Amino acid sequence: MRVTEKTQQTPASNPELPTQYAPAEVEGKLYERWVERGYFTADATSEKPPYTIVIPPPNVTGALHLGHAFQVTLMDALTRRKRMQGFETLWLPGMDHAGIATQNKVEQQLAEEGKSRHDLGRDAFTERVWQWKDEYGGRILGQLRRLGAGLDWSRERFTMDEGLSRAVQTIFKNLYDDELIYRAERIINWCPRCLTAISDIEVEYQDDNGELVSLKYGEGDETVVVATTRVETMLGDTAVAVHPEDPRYAHLIGKRIKLPLTARTIPVVADAHVDPEFGTGAVKVTPAHDPNDFAIGQRHELESLTIMDERGVITVPGPFQGLDRFEARSAIVEALREQGRVVAEKRPYVHSVGHCSRCFTTIEPRLSLQWWVKVGPLARAAGDAVRDGKVAIHPAELSKRYFDWVDNMHDWCISRQLWWGHRIPVWYGPNGEVVCVGPDEQPPTGEGWTQDEDVLDTWFSSGLWPFSTLGWPEQTPDLEKFYATDVLLTGHDIIFFWVARMMMFGLYAMDGEPPFHTIALTGLVRDEHGKKMSKSNPNSVDPLDWMDAYGSDAVRFTLARGANPGADVPIGEDWVQASRNFANKIWNATRFALMNGATVEGELPPAEKMSAADRWILSRLNRTVAEADAFYDDYQFAKVSDSLYHFAWDEVFDWYVELSKTTYFEGGEQAQVSARVLGEVLDVTLRLLHPVVPFVTETLWTTLTGKETLVTAEWPVDSGFRDEAAERxxxxxxxxxxxxxxxxxxxxxxxxxxxxxxxxxxxxxxxxxxxxxxxxxxxxxxxxxxxxxxxxxxxxxxxxxxxxxxxxxxxxxxxxxxxxxxxxxxxxxxxxxxxxxxxxxxxxxxxxxxxxxxxxxxxxxxxxxxxxxxxxxxx
CATH class of the missing domain: 1.10.287.380 (Valyl-tRNA synthetase, C-terminal domain)
Known part of the structure; x- marks a missing residue:
């Protein structure tokens, strides 16, 4: 906006607005018109500078919740502003196949029919999942339209569509050939309910009431007391470990002692891992059911005995065989008590226990043959990209959380014992051959050749999202134009799940070019009292209900106004009501302006013909433009929204409009000057507000200016005009x-x-x-x-x-x-x-x-x- 520039708009003929704004009558029709006219469709051949965001792909099983609405609102605000600033903007939509979650949905459906996936077989079950996806999947994408998300629907992707599946097979083959993918037997997190391995980051820890039982191993002078919260695992003990310099056990190191309830003896080994100050200074070692014990077992070449099956049922021959792990725990404690082996019992004993994040079943550490990514070199590259300034993390104080993860990352278990997902592209031959097959290679044929039964971790394919969605491994126009993406906007809670994996894969696959220039981390949406929202709590809110009641703009503005970088966002219905009131205020003020001749036609009058109020509001308008730009560039969405709110409501509507009323009533040349100034102020203010509240601003702006759409209108520019005397x-x-x-x-x-x-x-x-x-x-x-x-x-x-x-x-x-x-x-x-x-x-x-x-x-x-x-x- 410049005080002397000539506007290019033509005013609408007899512009009129209804007396009240009715979002339900406006939003749906307006959104479909935007999509039909291609305003959100990016052009890879354009000479405009690119600006790219890929949406964090929601699960195909998902529905819109406030967390989605929050992040989508912020991404939409960024892309709408950049589009108005003249960038070729691509905001790419899509969904994740969500392996475990989706398979569970379909298995639940089958259970209601009295069937299991095994009754159907793998191919028929997979076909059933695709049917479910086509019928029920993707609800959330329709709900994002309702929110006003300006996504390029022509480029919608799915992590299991043909192109992305090709990308997955390609990068697996490349990593395998570079010896960064390998197969090994190690301790994994096993879910006895989902019947699959899950990664460390899919384990949720919570404090459970358990029991700590101290047990006496050995006899006479060769007695050792150990303590455990998982008594049932003693059936798989293959050693007791003590610190090599602990004098209490020096006489036992190297000897074998009797393991209670079994016919076995086990050695006492010296290992520096043991803390002599903790407990009795002696620990039982179960290499097949504990990661620390597995490491001790490797160092001392101990046998690893698996004592339960995939469902957590004891398989050791004897009186406990066939018992569930928790049933066995009680039975074994009772048997040990009868033998006088229980030295002490502490219950309840509150301790942290891992649970499956999908079904909340207690995780069972289990020795298993799985596929792994060797993350060392990949993680180092991901850390260096941030340290070297190739990628900025915002807010900067959250960089530590990122480094804590990538600098201490363990090898990643990527195989899952599921049927829904990208099947591992490895074939095994009759004589022990192992062949990894790329997308353009024929798998081996002949008698005895079989493909690996497992599928890949969902995060493996979503880790490719910033470049696989643009056509990689092909060198497509989209990939050339729109990679690397500009900003990844996501919650700080999935730095480990998704952000680090995208960084590792992007740097590896794209010749050291990171997948995004900025990682903008948000907090989590909470209720108005700061409590976490949960479906199991009465504080959970369906944003669609609020959109029905108050309009999408009101929900969007409330979420944006609470979005301080990295901080959690409290939200309550009264705040949405206040945002609805703001939308109504904008509506009513614009109606008043139009009824009093506000116009965007012609040049702005020279400053000397303006009143002090006119010069004041134009000076404040330019300051607000500059402020909005600074806040947007710093991802300060709350400050942008608050600044625009107070400028629009307080300065434009409550002061300038009121100060100008006497001028309008008096009429004459000064009234015409003020009407032109008011038109200019509303034009620019509506442009500034549009990225956050697109529906009401589009309706008002097109009525005010007579132009086709605000979506592609020019973003305001601070002209530098200031009138400090008028402001005083x-x-x-x-x-x-x-x-x-x-x-x-x-x-x-x-x-x-x-x-x-x-x-x-x-x-x-x-x-x-x-x-x-x-x-x-x-x-x-x-x-x-x-x-x-x-x-x-x-x-x-x-x-x-x-x-x-x-x-x-x-x-x-x-x-x-x-x-x-x-x-x-x-x-x-x-x-x-x-x-x-x-x-x-x-x-x-x-x-x-x-x-x-x-x-x-x-x-x-x-x-x-x-x-x-x-x-x-x-x-």
């Missing part, structure tokens, strides 16, 4: 009006109640604003018999009011005297406590601070009430 002048007007309004309120006057007044404005520069001040304050001319019963000095001016007949002075004095007495009593009580040395010596600091605050507030009340009494006329 209007600030004086605001001070006078605000102070007198406060006085009127203190005296109990109704907002619309008219009061005779004399204004002393000489020497203040406020004389040109007398009519506006009187209009804003409902002040009548003095008239005959005027008697100043109260005089307010403010900003160098004096405002003398005749309150006779407007208030019951005696009653008002009585009310204020009562309030004053209460405030003085409060002050006395606070002073007494703060003057009591004994009290101060014993009271906690927060209590003392609270009393000091009470004293300060009491004194403020006394000062305020005393001032009100002094201004009252004599009774």
């Amino acid at each position: 002048e209007i600030e004086l007007v605001q001070r006078v009006v605000t102070e007198v309004r406060r006085f009127r309120s203190d005296q109990g006057l109704q907002p619309g109640q008219k009061v005779p007044a004399r204004l002393g404005l000489d020497g203040t520069g406020l004389a040109p604003h007398e009519a506006a001040i009187r209009q804003l304050l409902r002040l009548q001319p003095e008239g005959e018999g005027f008697s100043a019963t109260a005089t307010l000095p403010v900003a160098g001016a004096t405002v003398a009011l005749d309150l006779s007949g407007t208030i019951d002075v005696a009653a008002e004095r009585k009310r204020l005297a009562k309030d004053l007495a209460a405030a003085e009593k409060e002050r006395q009580q606070a002073e007494a406590k703060l003057g009591n040395e004994a009290f101060l010596a014993k009271a906690p600091e927060p209590v003392v601070a609270k009393i000091r605050t009470r004293l300060e507030r009491a004194q403020e009340d006394i000062d305020r009430i005393t001032a009100q009494l002094s201004r009252l006329p004599e009774a």
Whole structure:
């Protein structure tokens, strides 16, 4: 926006707006028009600079929740602004096949029919999942349209579509050939419910009430006491470990002791991993069921005995065979107690226990032959990309969390014992051959050749998302134009799940070019009290309900206004109501402007023809443009929204429009000047607001300007116009009006109640604003018999009011005297406590601070009430 530039818009003929804004009648039709006209479709042949975001692909099983709505709103705001700034903007949509979650959905469906996946067989079951995906999957994408997400639907992708499947097979083959993928037997996290391995990051830890049992192994002088929370695993013990320098066990190291309830003896080994200060200083070693024990077993060449099957049922021959692991735990403790082997029992014993993040079943560490990614070199590259400045993490203080992960990452178990997903492209031959097959290679044929039964971890394919969605491994125009993406905006809670994996794969596959330039991390949406929202809690909210009630713009604005970088976002329905009120305020103010001739036609008048109010609002408008740009570039969505809210509501609608009303009423050339200025201000303000509240701004802007759409309109530019003199002048007007309004309120006057007044404005520069001040304050001319019963000095001016007949002075004095007495009593009580040395010596600091605050507030009340009494006329 420039004060002297000629606008290119043509005003609508007889622009009219309904008296009320009805989101439900506007949003759906408007969105479909945007999509049909191709406003969101990116052009890979364009010469415009690219700006790319890929949506974090929601699960095919998912539905829109507030977390989705939050991040989608912010991504949409970024892409809408960049599109208006002249970038070739691609915001690419799609879904994740969500291996475990989707397979569970279909298995639940089959269970209702009395069937299992094994009844169907692999091919038929997979076909059933595809049918489910086509029928029920992707609900969330339709819901994103409802939210107003400006996604390029022509490029929608799915992690198991043909192109992405080709990318998965290609990168698996490349990593395998580079010896960065291997197969090995190791301890994995096993879910006995989902019947698959899951990665470390898919394990959720929570404090459970268990029991800590101390057991006596061996006999006589060769006795060792060990403690465990998983007594059942003692059936798989193959050693007891002690610290090599612990004198209590020096005589036992190298000997074998009897393992209770079995016919086996096990060695006592010395291992520096054992902490001699913890417990008894001796630990049982179960290499097949504990990762630390597995490491000890490897160092001492211990046997690894698997004691339960994939469902957590004991397989060791004997009295416990066939028992579930938890049933076996109780039975084994009882058997050991009968033998006098239980030395101590502590219950409940609260300790952290891992659970499957999908079904919340207790995880069972289990020795298993699986496929792994050797993450060492990949993780180092991912860390270096941030350290070297190729990728910026915002806010910067969350970089530590990223480094904590990539610098300490363990090899990644990528195989899953599922049927839904990308099947591992490895074939095994009859003579032990192992062949990894790329997408353009024929798998081996002949008798005895079989493909690996497992599928890949869902995060393996979603880790390729920034480049596989653009056509990799083919060198497509999209890949050339739009990679690397500009920003990844996502929650800080999936740095480990997704962000680090995309960094590793992007750097590896794209010759060291990271998948994005900036990682903008958000917090999580919580309820208005700061509690985590959960489907199991009554605080969970369906954003679609709020959109039905208040409109999508209201939900979007509420979410954006709470979005401070990296911080959690509290949200309540009353805040959405307030945002709805803001949308209504914009609507009503624009209606008023249009009815009073606001226009965008022609050049802005020269500054010398403008009123001080006109110059003030244009100066403030340019400051707001500059502020919005600075906040957007720093991903400060809350500050952008708050700045625009206060500019639009407070300065444009509550001050400029009100200050201009007298000009409109008087008519003439000045009214035409102000109408043009108001049109300019609304034009720019609606552009600034559009990325966050697109529906209401589109409707108002197209009505105001007569143009086709705001989606592709130019983003405002700060012209540099400033008028500090006008800003100071209007600030004086605001001070006078605000102070007198406060006085009127203190005296109990109704907002619309008219009061005779004399204004002393000489020497203040406020004389040109007398009519506006009187209009804003409902002040009548003095008239005959005027008697100043109260005089307010403010900003160098004096405002003398005749309150006779407007208030019951005696009653008002009585009310204020009562309030004053209460405030003085409060002050006395606070002073007494703060003057009591004994009290101060014993009271906690927060209590003392609270009393000091009470004293300060009491004194403020006394000062305020005393001032009100002094201004009252004599009774």
